[in-house]
Amino acid sequence: MKSWVQIPKNSDFTIYNLPFGIFKNKRLSPRIGMAIGDKIVDLHILHQEGFFSSMHLADDTFLQDSLNGFIALGKPITRKVREVVQQLLLEDNSALKDHRARGKVMVNRKEAVMLMPVKVGDYTDFYSSKEHATNVGTMFRDPENALMPNWKHLPVGYHGRASSIVPSGTPIHRPKGQFKDPDADRPSFGPSKCLDFELEVAFITGKNTKMGERIKTEEAEDSIFGLVLFNDWSARDIQAWEYVPLGPFLGKSFASSVSPWVVTIEALEPFRTGSPSPEEDLLPYLQCEKDHSFDINLEVFIQPKEAKETQVCRSNYKYLYWNIAQQLAHQTVNGCNINVGDMYASGTISGPTEDSFGSMLELAWKGTRPLRLDCGAERSFIEDGDTVKMRGYAEKDDVRVGFGEVCTEVIPSNGKD
C-alpha cells in the first residue's frame, strides 16, 4: 500500500499502522486523530465533511478528550473507521486528496499536543518476562531459586495506581520516600537515590464485562483494542523497603508514562508470533491454541541534559513468557469485571542478553556495573535532568508499524522536606 501523504523513511506511522490518539493544538480542542507520517488525520473534521456518513455516528463521536467512548462502540465500528481512513489515504484515492477540506483534515503532528489516549479506570502491572523475574530474583533473593514457585503457573501481577499515568512529554518529579540503607538500623527519608525506568508494553481493553464473568484466552483479543509503550517508573530503594508482604506501592505510584498513539491489534497482525513454550503444564484456563504475541523491537535511550541520547537497551516484545490472552484470562478468571480503557502493562520486558535488559537495575546490575553513556557520564540509575525515551516498532517485508515514543524528563523533587 502507498499513500499520497509523504511518509518519511523509517516513520512509525505508515499507512499500515494508523494508530488512534487524542490531540489538541492552539486552534483545536481535544479530539481523536490518527497518525500518518508527520501528519494527524483530524477525524472530527473528516466526520463533519461526511466521510463517515454511512456509519451513523453521533456528531461528537470524535470530539472527545479520551478514546473511551469511541472504543466502546466496538471493534466493528473502530475497525471500519480505520479502514475508511486507510482507503482515503491510498495513493489512487482522490476523495480526500483533492477535497477542499484536505488542509483542515491533515494537521501537522509537530504542532499538536498529545494527551492521554484513554481515561484509565484500573491499571494492572504484570510480571511476565521470565528473564526479568529471574534477574530480580537472582539479585534480591536466591540465584538457585530465582523464580517463585507460582511464576510458571500463572501470570503474576498486581494492581497499580491509575491516577498517575501520564502521556509522553510530561516531566516527572523524583519521588521522595522512606528507604533503609543496608547497614542502617532505621529507615531514612528523602528523594529516591535509585530512580529507574521499566520498559513495558501495555494493552488497553475495549469492552466492559460484568462481575462474575470471565474472558477465555480464545476470546481475549476481541476485548483488547490496542497497545502502547509503557514506562513503569520505579524507585528501587523505596520499593525494597516497603514491598514485603503486600507488594509495590509508593515505589511505583508516583508516575507511569505512556506513548500517546494506540496501535491496534489489527495493525500488529502481520507481526504476530508465538510465545516461549510453557515450561510447566498449564491449567486449562491459561492454555492457548493460537499465537498471541508480536515481534516488536523495543529500545530505551537515556539523554542527559544538554547531551545526545545513548541507547542503553534493545529488547523485543516477543520475549514475554505470558501473552496478552493469558494475562486477560487470568485477570478475569476470578470474575473481576473489566472496563473500556483499563490498562494492563506487561511488566519489564528483558531479553536473554545483557543489552536487552529492560531496567537500569538489571542493565547496571544493582549498581555494580554502571553504564557509560556516549557523553562520558556514567549511570547506575536515572539522574535529575535525564530524559528517558522508549521506542518500539515492528518491521517485516518493508512494512513498518511503530509506536512512536514515550519520552519523559526527570525533574527534581518538590519542596525542602
Added chain:
Amino acid sequence: MKSWVQIPKNSDFTIYNLPFGIFKNKRLSPRIGMAIGDKIVDLHILHQEGFFSSMHLADDTFLQDSLNGFIALGKPITRKVREVVQQLLLEDNSALKDHRARGKVMVNRKEAVMLMPVKVGDYTDFYSSKEHATNVGTMFRDPENALMPNWKHLPVGYHGRASSIVPSGTPIHRPKGQFKDPDADRPSFGPSKCLDFELEVAFITGKNTKMGERIKTEEAEDSIFGLVLFNDWSARDIQAWEYVPLGPFLGKSFASSVSPWVVTIEALEPFRTGSPSPEEDLLPYLQCEKDHSFDINLEVFIQPKEAKETQVCRSNYKYLYWNIAQQLAHQTVNGCNINVGDMYASGTISGPTEDSFGSMLELAWKGTRPLRLDCGAERSFIEDGDTVKMRGYAEKDDVRVGFGEVCTEVIPSNGKD
C-alpha cells in the same frame, strides 16, 4: 438537638449524622440524598423548592449518579448544605415541616435503592491494624517475628481493584482461581474454598492534587470527605498461592462491598479519639499533633440462608495503629496525585480479644477452631448462601452516629469450568 422527623430508637441516622448517599426508586432517577431516621431527604427536590437559593448551586447539583461532583465543590459548600438541612429538620423549624413539598422531599428509605456513593478512581487498601498484621504474621510466617521490619515505620498498603467495588445489597459470586493445597505438587483450579470477609472502614478523598504535591498530616482531614464501612472480600487460598512477591491480586479483585451512606468527618467529630502510641520514633512526615481516630463500634454478623444472623465479631475503629492522616500523608509523600472519590480502606480492623478479630481467618484461626453459629452450623470460612453484614456506629452522651450496614450475599461461582 431534636428533629420533627421521627427517629426510631437506635437509629444510625439521627439529626447529628446526616450522611450523604446516592439513591433512586421506582419514580425517581439517581440523585443525592441524606438519611434521617427511616427517611431520605431528597436534596434535588429541596433545591428545586429554593431551600439552597442563597448558595448559587447549579440546577443539577444534586441530580447526579455519584457524589463526586458535589464533593468536589469543597467543604465550605458541602458543610453548608449539611447545616442547612440540619436546621430544616430541627423540631422548632417549620420551614420544611409545614411546607407543601414536604411529602416529596421526604422519601421512604425502605422504598429506595442505594447505589455506589462515589465513582472510585483509585482504591488503596492499607494494613493498619497491628493486631491483624500480628495475627496473620503469626499464622503464616514466624510468631516470633510476626510483624515485618517496615510495619511500625510506615502504614503498609497496596493498590486494589476499583472496578469491583459494589454497594451493600449486591450479591457476589464465589471467585474461582488457582490454589495449591499444602501437600500438592501442583496448583489446582476451582471455586475458592476459603472465602473470607475483612472488616474495614474506608475514607473517601474530597480534593484533587497534582502530581509532585503532597498532603501533610495536619492538612489531611481537609482532603477527606467522609467514611464508609468496607468489606474487603478475600479468597485466602487464591491469595496464599499468588501473593509472593508482588502482593494480593485475584484473591481480592473479585469484589469489595461498601455501605452506601458516607458519614462526614463533621458528624464524627464528637467521637474523635487518639490512636495507640507509636512504638517506634516516626519520621517527621508521619508525625501528628492532633487526634485523627474515632471511637466507632464495629460488628460483623453471618446469616446463613433461612437462618437468623449470628454476631461473630465486635471490634472498634479506634484500635487502628495508623490513622487516616498518616495514611493520606504516606500515600502522597512520593508525589502521587489523588482525586475526589478515591477510596482508602483501613485494612482489617482486629482488636486485642479473640471476639474482636475482623476476619474469619483470624476468628476461626486458619480453620483450627470453627465458629458455631446460633443455628448450630459451623463456619471456618463463608459458605454459598451466607449473607455477611457489617455494622458500625458511634455513641456518646445520647448522641448516636452510625453507618447503617454493608450487607452482602455470597452466591455460587458462575459456569462449570
